[in-house]
Amino acid sequence: MHAALVTSFDRPPRWTEVPDPEPGPGEVLVHVLAAGLHPRVRSGAAGTHYTSDGVLPLVPGFDGVGRTEDGRRVFFAGLEAPRGSMADLVAVPADDLVDLPEGLDDVTVAAVMNPAMSAWLALRHRAGLRPGEAVLVLGATGNAGRLAVQLARHLGAGRVVGAGRDPASLAVVRRLGADAVVPLTADDAAERLAREAADVDVVVDYVWGAPTEGALAAVTGARSDPAHLLRWVHVGATAGPTITLPAATLRKTNVQVSGSGQGSVSPVAMVSALRELAAALPQVRPQVDVVTTPLREVEAAWGATTASGTRIVLVP
Ligand SMILES: NC(=O)c1ccc[n+]([C@@H]2O[C@H](COP(=O)([O-])OP(=O)(O)OC[C@H]3O[C@@H](n4cnc5c(N)ncnc54)[C@H](OP(=O)(O)O)[C@@H]3O)[C@@H](O)[C@H]2O)c1
CATH class of the missing domain: 3.90.180.10 (Medium-chain alcohol dehydrogenases, catalytic domain)
Structure with missing residues (x-):
């Protein structure tokens, strides 16, 4: 598969061919449809987030929208380096999958969640x-x-x-x-x-x-x-x-x-809140400015400047 790969904390990730992930016990393979370039993703890829452990190489991406092998359209979050969502495929704990309601497209969900x-x-x-x-x-x-x-x-x-x-x-x-x-x-x-x-x-x-x-x-x-x-x-x-x-x-x-963040809210409470939020989003009808970019252009996307309030979403 292809993925964005960070090999140095001083350089943007590059689109690279890497081995497919192998799901561990309790994990499923997800085909990524869209992944947001959030500040959390940038700080993780720069090794400066408070959860960073300094290990390289890593695939950036904290969350995303994807499809499981059995056809569920899901959102997933909480990926820990070196595993990330800016890839064709990612292995995710089955318990962390959030089924998505109809009414919101993949890119919007990846941008807003x-x-x-x-x-x-x-x-x-x-x-x-x-x-x-x-x-x-x-x-x-x-x-x-x-x-x-x-x-x-x-x-x-x-x-x-x-x-x-x-x-x-x-x-x-x-x-x-x-x-x-x-x-x-x-x-x-x-x-x-x-x-x-x-x-x-x-x-x-x-x-x-x-x-x-x-x-x-x-x-x-x-x-x-x-x-x-x-x-x-x-x-x-x-x-x-x-x-x-x-x-x-x-x-x-x-x-x-x-x-409020990773640590002050437990992982279980976080997944449960994600499910509440996913269910509420079709009523909220969130308005968001998005720039959609192919994953293969991840290096350029990293350096792109966007207007305040605009989110870049990468699509494999
Ligand atoms: N704890 C969590 O669970 C969690 C989750 C998501 C995000 N976050 C954090 O929340 C923050 C905002 O995320 P975001 O997605 O909204 O990022 P964003 O879209 O990049 O927005 C950044 C915001 O910060 C403002 N800003 C930047 N530098 C500033 C400064 N020196 N003084 C005053 N305002 C400044 C910007 O103001 P202007 O545009 O007006 O210049 C803008 O409102 C980030 O630190 C992110 O890591 C935390």
Whole structure:
């Protein structure tokens, strides 16, 4: 078969002929139909993801859509290096397969499941969002942030505020259902966050770093009831891996900071949440900008620049 192959953490993967995978006990062979080039895939291929073990060569790709030998159309996720979905074939534990409903094409599912899952876990499972509650999405302009806005709406949020940098993408976020958007690059970003998001119940945070420090200060400083619980769920760290958290913030407001990702959610809970999400997607009708690229062009796809909120999907 052919696969994308990473042989050095400093170079993009190359389309290469490799031996077919041999399924182990409890595994089945899946013919890959589409695989998303998510930030998680890039960091895995660069050896910088927090789960990376430094072993090469590896096939990149954390998840994908495929067809089993007996004809099921499935989604699968959680692949661990050196095994990846950017290949003609992949061996996957049978228990991890998620049957896909009709109504969504392979490429859309491959594009949305990873970013949508980050929002689904954060909103439903980590924050326990209740209908009517208000949500702030930090980093709403990215793929995951845009899906967080759509899923917050789907789950019955009463108010949704999106904050991000890219102005064109912020306009899209508004069209996707945000009641208000805040440009994080504006000189008065803190004042605008305080005005639009003072009393949110849940923050889904894809940025961390300095923008999170600013947003945390703005929101906690403006609450009309500081004792009202604020659930702040960290999901991504596109702006930096650390924050400084002033001790007083934790005393003067009832803020609960948690995270959502591989490790803080068990593999079994992850598969069960994927099944919930797959079943919900036809009703959500997720809107996503996708660039579809043949797998044989993986090397060029790696270096391609795309507009904010656009996902590359590779098709064998
Ligand atoms: N924990 C999980 O389960 C999980 C799952 C999926 C994704 N993630 C993580 O979530 C993050 C977002 O994923 P994605 O798929 O949405 O990626 P993406 O489509 O590449 O979007 C990146 C987002 O980060 C923003 N950004 C980048 N650098 C920034 C900076 N210096 N300051 C402020 N904002 C910045 C971008 O803003 P602009 O476009 O406005 O410039 C955009 O909103 C990534 O870190 C990813 O690894 C986590």
